[in-house]
Amino acid sequence: MARVTPLSGFPEWLPDGRVVEQHVLDVLRRTFELHGFAGIETRAVEPLDQLLRKGETSKEVYVLRRLQEEGEDASADGGRGEKQLGLHFDLTVPFARYVLENAGRLAFPFKRYQIQKVWRGERPQEGRFREFVQADIDVVGAGELPYHYEVEVPLVMAEALGALREVGLPPVRVLVNNRKVAEGFYRGLGLSDVEGVLRQIDKLDKIGVEKVAELLVAEQGATAEQAAACLDLAAIHGSDTTVVDDVRKLAARYDAATDLLETGLAELGALIEAAGARAPGVVVADLRIARGLDYYTGSVYETLLVGHEQLGSICSGGRYDTLASDGKNTYPGVGLSVGVSRLVSRLLSAGLMTATRGVPTAVLVAVTDEDHRAQSDAVAAALRARGIPTDVAPSAAKFGKQIKVADRRGIPFVWFPGEEHQVKDIRSGEQVGADPTTWAPPAEDLHPRVVPGE
Amino acid sequence: MARVTPLSGFPEWLPDGRVVEQHVLDVLRRTFELHGFAGIETRAVEPLDQLLRKGETSKEVYVLRRLQEEGEDASADGGRGEKQLGLHFDLTVPFARYVLENAGRLAFPFKRYQIQKVWRGERPQEGRFREFVQADIDVVGAGELPYHYEVEVPLVMAEALGALREVGLPPVRVLVNNRKVAEGFYRGLGLSDVEGVLRQIDKLDKIGVEKVAELLVAEQGATAEQAAACLDLAAIHGSDTTVVDDVRKLAARYDAATDLLETGLAELGALIEAAGARAPGVVVADLRIARGLDYYTGSVYETLLVGHEQLGSICSGGRYDTLASDGKNTYPGVGLSVGVSRLVSRLLSAGLMTATRGVPTAVLVAVTDEDHRAQSDAVAAALRARGIPTDVAPSAAKFGKQIKVADRRGIPFVWFPGEEHQVKDIRSGEQVGADPTTWAPPAEDLHPRVVPGE
Structure with a gap:
């Protein structure tokens, strides 16, 4: 495993970048749910013939092959009667299939959100992502779908994206x-x-x-x-x-x-x-x-x-009269899809949004010596019981070194257990007596926060 | 798209099943974060040579091919210098690669959780999942990793799974x-x-x-x-x-x-x-x-x-002295992985855990007639502004029919706008006057809850 290089087109974030992405996803989810959209997930694969119904996307599909099929004709089903499978390139095709498969068990109009990765076999030199997260909302009706949903859907998205303004998303x-x-x-x-x-x-x-x-x-x-x-x-x-x-x-x-x-x-x-x-x-x-x-x-x-127009559309969609059809029934739909990875990639690379720290931890409990680790564990348990994300120092090093462990991770507080417990805000240096059953950090330090970049 | 059949080994849930799965994932995430584990995600693909380092798993890997490679030698790189890629079959191999790739930017010991889908090309007749969600925690050190992490990791998992007891998870x-x-x-x-x-x-x-x-x-x-x-x-x-x-x-x-x-x-x-x-x-x-x-x-x-031992292990792991190595440095690790899909599949099929409803919606605002839809939208906006998930009726049908829209989805309250607003609990039939700027449903009706099955 000596040679490790990033794969072009497959973005990954460091932990603090993931805090930003997770916050974006949490805000989208919360807004979609406030508007009554139910969350679903579909499998990542669809039969290839379903994926290729629209010829224009055929070049972008990743086809799957089980490794032991090697040597067989990879484009056939290997005589097993298994359908050839590909990774979905959007969340609309799988949603349409899900609606048809479960039509008898869903209530229409059906409002759903879906936040998942999709894959497209783009050529890497185009600088486009081959794997990325999309967040979709759609409303689908059985037979008919009133026009007012074409008004609602973009307003829900505007509200979701608007809720990210305060943490640095441009308008x-x-x-x-x-x-x-x-x-x-x-x-x-x-x-x-x-x-x-x-x-x-x-x-x-x-x-x-x-x-x-x-x-x-x-x-x-x-x-x-x-x-x-x-x-x-x-x-x-x-x-x-x-x-x-x-x-x-x-x-x-x-x-x-x-x-x-x-x-x-x-x-x-x-x-x-x-x-x-x-x-x-x-x-x-x-x-x-x-x-x-x-x-x-x-x-x-x-x-x-706004101000990043050259990035292209970060959220696109529209109305279909036929999202899905099983020959007997037609399901019209209207939806919008946020390109989350494209958006987050820009927010991070342009420094528009940043996390106050890359770990959930608000408090690091120091360890006096390894024989007293249980004492530190007990303090941590008491803090966690009240919802305070807490970690215990990796080793009973000198306190200065344990403080550095916290500092390097952006953990704001270090707890020193003992007969008289003390807690230190390592940013200000202020150290006070504290009781693990009652002390709490200021609300703004409890969890990593996502804030506008400098 | 007439023929739609489920794919064996690729589980999907209806919206109320997804509420259960999402709750399980939220509880795991919350517990992991309380213990200071940082969330990361890795890409779904790895170079095939990395995935095949352990020969035993070679049969289970799904290999990717871009559709336009068709006809080329699928096992070669098509002369483009691109590495052959496969879908990851666990979250350990990608995590090890992530650690090596980002070693200079991570603080060790590094505690991370990771909740993602993995894929294994199992034969479908074995009744095993080919696509499933895993939730992993690992602690990885640089050069050394104290033994106490081997104590911590199973206790964190026990706490995470224990937090699901009250909603129906067996011990x-x-x-x-x-x-x-x-x-x-x-x-x-x-x-x-x-x-x-x-x-x-x-x-x-x-x-x-x-x-x-x-x-x-x-x-x-x-x-x-x-x-x-x-x-x-x-x-x-x-x-x-x-x-x-x-x-x-x-x-x-x-x-x-x-x-x-x-x-x-x-x-x-x-x-x-x-x-x-x-x-x-x-x-x-x-x-x-x-x-x-x-x-x-x-x-x-x-x-x-307990009581479902024949299901096999739902959460396995251990200590490696060499989770990863780049020839110069060695990274020992210890971790555990929950098979979320296997677990949720059992919880749902055995009726151990159930959701109070499949939609997030607590209130459906009725529409008196289409010309007054804006009035209903305004009520919904007022309720949402106070965090109450709200939907507006699809059409200005007779009120009896609008109540049925709520009933079929398990939405507990229907709001009748007017000069004197009224809200009806459709379970008890009780209807009272209410103000959209102050009324709230009981806390237990605000969001769908996950509860033990009957």
Whole structure:
């Protein structure tokens, strides 16, 4: 085991980084539960044929093989009738399968959160993670799912991420769009290859307005006027319902009004209005968002970290009319997924969030000599019985050395047992008499805290 | 996605089962942190050559292949210089690698807990899990690790499992043995193939005393008297230090006393004595425990659920003199691993532990009509702001139907908004006026609770 090198794309944190990640996960979990989302976990693997239902992701899947299959045709089932398995690359595919498998035992609409690792066989040189934690919320209905869940889901996420503001998370901006608006507008213009148009609009950031206009003409067969209309639509954004009026005016100008567009505008307007009341300034309609619209059927969401926009979306999702279907029943859904590892990686590397210490321990009990270790153990037990995370010194070294043991770990207090117990705050040097059955550290020292970086 | 069938060996729980599992994990985490163990997570994959260092486990490893490698020689690195990767089958191998990789940034002795999934490519017909959650604690030293950690670690686990007694976990019995006792005794007898003897002793449960005696003679070259001595040693067990005296007497009878035996007895005696004081009746010396002794170098632990002994050990571990080594430094360790999935699976299937509901929600706010949904959302926000998990009814159906929505999910309270708000306990039918800014459910209804089964 001499040669140990990190694996590119498989992030790991030191204990103090894990304190930050754990805090992020705890806050997300708490917020999701406050809103009535039930926690589930699914297995990490799915049959390969399920994972490959969407061709676009086929390159990213890790396929499993039992080692003793070596030499057999790895792409077949080895004659055992076992399905070939792959690691899930998101939490949506497994959730859809879980819903179908347990439909008779779940109550719909079913609100669930799910916090697990996912894997993608990205090429490491792209600097993308191959293993990362996602935190998803979804609401799934049986047969139908009211629109108001498309309003609720991004607001729950905004609240969850907002709860991390006080420990150093920059503000977030949730960008929303609606498939029905884009599709209704394009069709009203006379452009029927909706997905083709969306694919070009998605290139705006990379190649700019003029190049996209050229492509819309060259590849989507748009007239110059149609291309201009698409670009005008993409330029509309804002955090109040004037956005709806702007789109309606644009549609009137190009004679592109359709029923689908009106449905989409009513939905988008309702979302913007509710978000403006419940989370002012967080949710912004942005008609340029194209990624996801080819996939989702209603609302679509992306989330930017203000000041870190180049990180890309840290939380994306949308509405599907068919999250799952078993041929007889259809399950529409709406959800959002936080890329926790990407977020935590940035928080740590940019020093935005930090832990006050990397160990849970608030008190280190010194050991006078090894024959009296039981006395120190008893003090530790008394403190733990009152919920105070406590450790006992590794050895009965000189007290100066035992204090260094605490100091190196960021443990704020060292306890000296004896007939008259003493406890020392090693930061201030203050040392006082104390009773292990009643003394407690200040609340802010009880557990490691996560705080904004310097 | 029409055909959906569970995968054998990959357990999943319904939401109320997950409440139980989450509670078990929360209690373990809390106890580990009270004792100063820092939480870490490692990636799920390790280079295959690391995973195969111990030949015995080679059959159980899942090897990963990126899908686009298809057709290439799957056992080679595809010419990309990428190491072949496998899923970890325990948390010890990755922890050892993590220690080496981060040795310069960790403080030793380093106490960590780690709660993650592991994977083993067991044949499904054996009815064993292929994916399961483990909860490990380990203490690792740099160069040396004092014996008292071999006392501490099983006591921490006994406390963690003991904290689950009140919610239905049967009592546990931690069985301990010590490699030095067995090896010292066998060598004192003149038997030098210590691992061979241990392998035969390990068969006692399966084939009985007489057959094991025959095998010791036939395969380990023992005399009938040596075989009898080994079996006499294996018969010794007890929860106080008379066990030490019994072994000492036995060694005197067979003239098998050695320094190694004495060292082992001193260690075992110290463990039994400390455990008797700190967790009476939980820790039992059992000299028959052989599994693990070929692997560990000092104490070894197994844990039985009283009344469910046939389930096997739910928590095992021991002391290694070399958990990890980078050629220059050696890192001895001692640890224990709870098989959480095995445990939770039994708790659920035997009905030993159950959740009061499968959703976090304490209150469902009814919706009078869709035009007044915002009023219900405002009530929910007021309740959540005070930490009360709250949901809003999916639709403005008749109130009877909205009450059924709550009833089907086990939500105890339904809130009727209006000029005079009312809240109904749907179990008793009692309905009272209430203020969303001050009302709270009884503490026992605030969150789903885990309770002993009927």
